Amino acid sequence: MSGKKQITSLQLYMILMMSIGISNHVLLIPVLLHYGKRDSWFGAVLAIMPMLIWACLIYFIVRRSKQEELMGWIQMRLGKWVMHAMQGLVALICLVHAVVTIRDVTMWTHVTYLPRTPLFFITGVFVIFCFFAAREGIKAIAISSGLLLPAVIALGYFVMGANFQYKDYTMLTPLFTHGYGPTFISVLLTCSASFEIMSILVMQHHVRTRIRLRGLLILTVCIIGLTIGPLTGAIAIFGPFESADLRYPAFEQWRMVTLGKYISHLDFLSIFQWISGSSMRTSILLFISVDVLKIQKKSTRSHVLIWICLGIFALCLYPVSDNQMVKWLQNDYYTYMFAAGIVLTLFLLIVAMLPIRGKETKA
């Protein structure tokens, strides 16, 4: 890695909006609806509170690590072995996220609009694209996110507006018909998915401008807002029970769009949204998983990346049914990610609060 700082904090936020936005849209919402039903949207709204406090903690870590390379900072404070363990953990988390993202987007593609195109082909093309983006580096990913995100957001508002004719927001109530449990679970799930904001810590050393608290807070609200929007939309159109049965509630809203008598079938626009989100997400995850290993030589990095991509490709084609994956997402994935988020935050907070050692003051 060249030590150059390549992107601005705004670009970093755009990458995160893209990559967390897509998972909060398409992975999280079905799970939220499954557990929270009608209360899920309220849980998502409530999650803003703890997440804002949490964002302040992240900001604290950013400041204490002086926005420098996180692994080096950990090594300086706790030594080489802890750093290696962290490297492994971060890379592992990235790869799990990448596999889930690719599996989801390719299965969706296969089920909805390319039923006759073989799955291995869709997956292959997707992985190859993300490989090149990740190899090109964070700057390329940041620039493409910056180009894609405005269009994705504009389309999001379009689908929201076009569907107002079908929405019945009275379906958002009554709340708490099953006690406060479903709301609480929804809060935890939303937090669990949004903990991914933590990935700025492993990208912060590429950012040449200062990461500010205000930026982090706005980012947090936006990312949770990205969940609340389509979630309330799905409940208002399909009701809590039918939308909990839908495999792709966000996409289903796109299919509803009709403008007058002659314009309908605009769901192809969501392909643009979904593919841009997923490819940016996968690319940045691949990038992080290699970047965190701190390999200096470019050709070695490419080789490692190729092997990672091949591994992901194989895992994505490993025959697990979509239903099994949905079950796994519901039962395990978000629990693990919640645990990982909490443990990592606590760990980094402790690291940040360790007294400054002599070596560090010299550096």
Place this chain on the structure above:
Amino acid sequence: MRNILVKCVIGIFLLGSLTGCWDMKTIQDTNYMTAVGFDYKDGKFIVYGQMLDFASVAKQEGGQSTQPPLIWVGKEEGATPSEAFNKLYKTSQQRVFWGHIGAYLFTKRALGQGIGKYTDGSIRYSETRFTQWVYSTDQPIESVFSIVPFFNVSPMSSILMQPTDNYRQSSYIVPRRLFGVVSHIREPGQMIMLPSLDIVKDVWLKNEKPDPKLMVNGAYTLNLHHQLEWFSLTELLGLRWLNEHTKRTPLLIYKEGKPIQNVLIKPKSHIKVRVDGDLPVFDLEIAAATAVAEVFELVDEDTLEQLVSKEVTEEVERTFQHGQNRGADVYGLEHVLYRQNSAAWGKLTNYGTNPLTDYKLGNIIVKVKITNTGMLKMKEKNQQY
């Protein structure tokens, strides 16, 4: 230099390979299903598919066609609706595309099986959407599918597939799209009044020969408890006052048995429940924005407001009574109870296992507001000189 050349070759190859897309469907090699009908008989699910000639669907230059539109209706049966559809493929000659279906039509026998059995397959399939109109009928499905609207235009312009404009001009029973049916039917205590279509032969004549047309003649009740009852349009006149979609609905005002004025109303209603011991009582408040459409006999505004209010109240009560007589909660009042007081709802219905049986209407307040009198003044036309 060599690098650029390689990139160019790859680019050209990629562009070329696009045309060989696996999922390419060409328009002329596809059959487009436009409406689907469901029936049920002797343990078999019967499906109907309607297809139209493209020439009658698309607008053409050089005036309209002089030929009546060509309509094909296919019919198959199977142990499940999807099996019946799969059988339909055997005779469909080309690939069938389901993404342009405009309406689902159910017979009473089909509805008796529960609507979910039919919709699962079509919702699950990636081509169909949630926007189709849903209707019921007591007429043979093939006849309903073969009714041609006016001027030899395609059946895609009938109220089966485009009911909105007609409903906006004269609102009685609100047309339903599939998403509304599947979302509301799963709401506790909700009642869907599914409009039913009839074929009317004696209203319009084409060159002095009867020309059959479609009409909404009533509605079937659909709810979680599979309680299927049919009510005629006359029995359901009160329904329009409580529906939020009602845009413009006519009402003839009588005074002492004599018709005096015709008004057009856009109502806005609000239901509030109070639980009296174990008896939920529903208070209704209806704000009726009224426009005078026809004056036979002049009355002052206050009297007119009172008469309108009386008429609306009576219609609401009458429809409620018709529902009560047949044990159907036509206004979906149980759902209002669930929404406003879910604890009481849980107690009275055992959390939705039993339908709500004991409930009554409380105060019905109709606030009439005369907004305009159309293009004429509200004035007696006296002989003048």
